[in-house]
Amino acid sequence: MGKTIIPIGPYHPLQEEPEFFTLTVEGETVIDIDMRMGYNHRGIEKLSERKTFENSTFVVERICGICSTSHPYAYTRAVEDIFPMEVSMRSKYIRTIIAEGERIHSHLLWLGLAGHFLGYNTVYMWAWKLREEILDVMEILSGNRNAYAMFKPGGVRRDIKPEDVPLSVKKIDSILPTLDMIKKAVLDDPVLHARLKGVGVLSYQEAIDFSALGPTSRASGVARDVRKDSPYGAYQEMEWDMIVTENGDVFDKAVVRILEMFEAAKIMKYCLNNLPDGEIDAKIKDVPPGEGIGHVEAPRGETFHYVKSDGTNRPIRHKVRAPTFMNLPTYKATVKGQTISDATIILAAIDPCYCCTERIAVKDAKGRMLYDGKDLVQLSREKTAKMKRRMGVR
Amino acid sequence: MTFVYLVVFGFAATALLGLITSWIDRKVTARVQYRAGPPFLQPFYDIVKLLGKETLIPAGASKGAFLIAPVIGISGVIVVSTLFWVNQFFSEGFMGDWIVAMYLLTVPSLSLILGGFASGNPLASLGASREMKLVIAYELPFILVALVPVISAHSIRLGDIINVQAGGVFAGSISGILALIVAILCVQAKLALVPFDIPEAETEIVEGPIVEYSGPGLAMFKLMKNMLLFVLPFFLIILFFGGLRFDGINILWTVLEYLGIVAIITVIRNTNPRVRIDQAVRFFWGPMTLLAIVAVILALKGL
Numbered sequence: 001m002g003k004t005i006i007p008i009g010p011y012h013p014l015q016e017e018p019e020f021f022t023l024t025v026e027g028e029t030v031i032d033i034d035m036r037m038g039y040n041h042r043g044i045e046k047l048s049e050r051k052t053f054e055n056s057t058f059v060v061e062r063i064c065g066i067c068s069t070s071h072p073y074a075y076t077r078a079v080e081d082i083f084p085m086e087v088s089m090r091s092k093y094i095r096t097i098i099a100e101g102e103r104i105h106s107h108l109l110w111l112g113l114a115g116h117f118l119g120y121n122t123v124y125m126w127a128w129k130l131r132e133e134i135l136d137v138m139e140i141l142s143g144n145r146n147a148y149a150m151f152k153p154g155g156v157r158r159d160i161k162p163e164d165v166p167l168s169v170k171k172i173d174s175i176l177p178t179l180d181m182i183k184k185a186v187l188d189d190p191v192l193h194a195r196l197k198g199v200g201v202l203s204y205q206e207a208i209d210f211s212a213l214g215p216t217s218r219a220s221g222v223a224r225d226v227r228k229d230s231p232y233g234a235y236q237e238m239e240w241d242m243i244v245t246e247n248g249d250v251f252d253k254a255v256v257r258i259l260e261m262f263e264a265a266k267i268m269k270y271c272l273n274n275l276p277d278g279e280i281d282a283k284i285k286d287v288p289p290g291e292g293i294g295h296v297e298a299p300r301g302e303t304f305h306y307v308k309s310d311g312t313n314r315p316i317r318h319k320v321r322a323p324t325f326m327n328l329p330t331y332k333a334t335v336k337g338q339t340i341s342d343a344t345i346i347l348a349a350i351d352p353c354y355c356c357t358e359r360i361a362v363k364d365a366k367g368r369m370l371y372d373g374k375d376l377v378q379l380s381r382e383k384t385a386k387m388k389r390r391m392g393v394r
Numbered sequence: 395m396t397f398v399y400l401v402v403f404g405f406a407a408t409a410l411l412g413l414i415t416s417w418i419d420r421k422v423t424a425r426v427q428y429r430a431g432p433p434f435l436q437p438f439y440d441i442v443k444l445l446g447k448e449t450l451i452p453a454g455a456s457k458g459a460f461l462i463a464p465v466i467g468i469s470g471v472i473v474v475s476t477l478f479w480v481n482q483f484f485s486e487g488f489m490g491d492w493i494v495a496m497y498l499l500t501v502p503s504l505s506l507i508l509g510g511f512a513s514g515n516p517l518a519s520l521g522a523s524r525e526m527k528l529v530i531a532y533e534l535p536f537i538l539v540a541l542v543p544v545i546s547a548h549s550i551r552l553g554d555i556i557n558v559q560a561g562g563v564f565a566g567s568i569s570g571i572l573a574l575i576v577a578i579l580c581v582q583a584k585l586a587l588v589p590f591d592i593p594e595a596e597t598e599i600v601e602g603p604i605v606e607y608s609g610p611g612l613a614m615f616k617l618m619k620n621m622l623l624f625v626l627p628f629f630l631i632i633l634f635f636g637g638l639r640f641d642g643i644n645i646l647w648t649v650l651e652y653l654g655i656v657a658i659i660t661v662i663r664n665t666n667p668r669v670r671i672d673q674a675v676r677f678f679w680g681p682m683t684l685l686a687i688v689a690v691i692l693a694l695k696g697l
């Protein structure tokens with residue numbers, strides 16, 4: 001049987017964002033894939049270097065509309081890592097509440113999309129309807145449905161009013177029964193079992209080899225979670241479980257995400273009920289020269305920020321690594337030997353977020369790449385040397 | 395007279411009822427999914443709008459087959475629905491029209507396969523090959539269960555099947571109810587609705603065979619689908635409920651039977667994910683064929 005090339009992208013109903021996957025297929029079986037990124041021009045890192053430390057928080061918040069908390073969270077942690085400072089317990093709690101609320105809405109969004117990709121539009125609409133409720137909670141707490149603008153280096157920008165707490169807790173409690181119903185509808189459906197079990201398996205070893213992150217790795221049995229491994233915020237303050245499953249197939253990835261929503265609701269409720277008193281802002285005046293890293297567990301995995309300061313009020317270098325950057329290559333391992341029908345849901349199962357991952361691709365008018373990996377490393381070294389000369393460090 | 399049958403009943407009445415059924419289906423789906431749903435005339439608007447659009451022929455397509463495919467498909471539906479209407483109201487069927495109906499009901503699928511392969515798009519030919527596999531999968535149990543009323547009525551004439559059931563519908567017997575269940579699932583696949591929308595899987599292969607169609611060609615395919623949405627439940631009513639009846643209280647029963655079948659189809663499509671093509675083939679050749687054979691044996695025993 002001859003080989004055919006099936007394109008997924010650059011514009012395809014499966015994807016909200018432009019990405020190009022070429023599937024080489026024999027009949028219905030995928031034998032090889034090729035990925036091409038670089039359809040989004042981002043330039044966020046460069047933009048961030050031209051803003052002050054305060055303003056960069058808003059820039060990184062706009063990297064991604066879905067994980068609009070994880071980026072500022074990682075960024076503020078990176079800035080706070082440059083020099084010794086302590087963030088108040090109250091602002092840690094508030095940060096945790098916002099981060100977990102985002103996890104619930106992001107996982108619900110994924111669940112809906114996964115249903116849509118399987119042609120199960122009822123799950124799609126129900127999950128997104130439920131997502132509205134959690135967005136309402138976020139609006140009560142932060143004033144925004146998305147892009148909460150709660151973070152600043154040294155604390156949070158906005159306090160949670162005591163009178164908002166009971167209403168938020170009540171609303172979280174009210175979504176739990178519906179969430180439970182959706183969980184049962186998804187996990188007990190025999191057709192979904194037939195469709196998802198044993199499909200797109202990422203083995204334990206492969207998850208380690210590809211450095212998979214977040215739910216993608218936890219579904220393969222790799223217990224990897226920044227919230228447990230290197231605790232930050234208020235995650236040490238209460239009991240919660242890291243959801244780890246063994247099989248690594250699409251079904252397990254769904255299970256991990258669904259059960260994580262319950263844990264997130266638990267954490268949110270604990271934090272809201274036990275909110276400590278205190279200041280919410282450490283009022284940072286100057287950022288001394290130095291470098292800092294910050295990492296948090298975003299809904300899709302570990303988000304990593306690196307910030308370098310030269311003592312002025314702007315970061316001289318700001319590097320962002322989104323979880324999809326590590327998770328996307330696992331697609332190559334999981335999709336080979338599967339059918340085209342499953343290729344789309346396997347891709348969706350890593351919950352890819354391209355706008356987080358995309359940086360830049362330099363091409364000529366004919367679409368040829370002008371720089372390969374080696375060139376980019378060379379360019380990066382030259383830039384580092386230039387920066388070092390300018391800062392006078394060796 | 396033939397012209398009147400074809401145009402007034404075969405086309406106009408079927409298209410009208412098909413579009414209304416499509417609206418019911420869309421509205422119920424929307425309500426199940428917490429949405430408002432389309433206005434009543436939306437299916438009409440869709441077709442009319444498409445008719446006014448430009449026809450694009452892809453560069454790699456074989457032009458003749460590409461353009462003729464939707465015409466073949468819609469003609470098949472018009473002829474088969476005419477056959478049902480004349481049997482229903484004018485008792486002008488002929489010996490063996492059951493066989494003609496079974497044959498004509500596969501024409502829409504064949505036209506999709508033809509159009510898909512003719513458009514020269516890898517996604518379309520993938521969809522066409524899936525459609526082909528699906529036809530092979532569901533035709534066997536569908537023909538078997540359609541045989542059950544034939545066995546019970548001792549005739550391969552649709553008019554006789556309708557008349558025999560004046561004394562008691564086949565859906566009341568064990569073999570009839572068994573056959574009806576299998577038939578509804580086969581109809582689901584014939585209509586290419588979830589869970590058997592494999593040939594058109596929007597998020598996998600972008601509507602499959604009709605990906606390259608635009609304008610009137612697409613309008614014809616859409617109208618064909620909408621007409622099938624009426625024709626296939628109508629066929630099931632003829633086979634298992636003794637046709638549409640308009641005397642006294644039976645009007646209510648007819649409407650309820652029709653809406654019931656449409657509702658079951660809609661509910662199935664809203665409570666299931668799409669299955670893979672191999673799973674669909676296994677489903678139809680395994681349990682469905684088995685049930686169909688049991689229904690046929692029971693019918694032969696007179697149950």
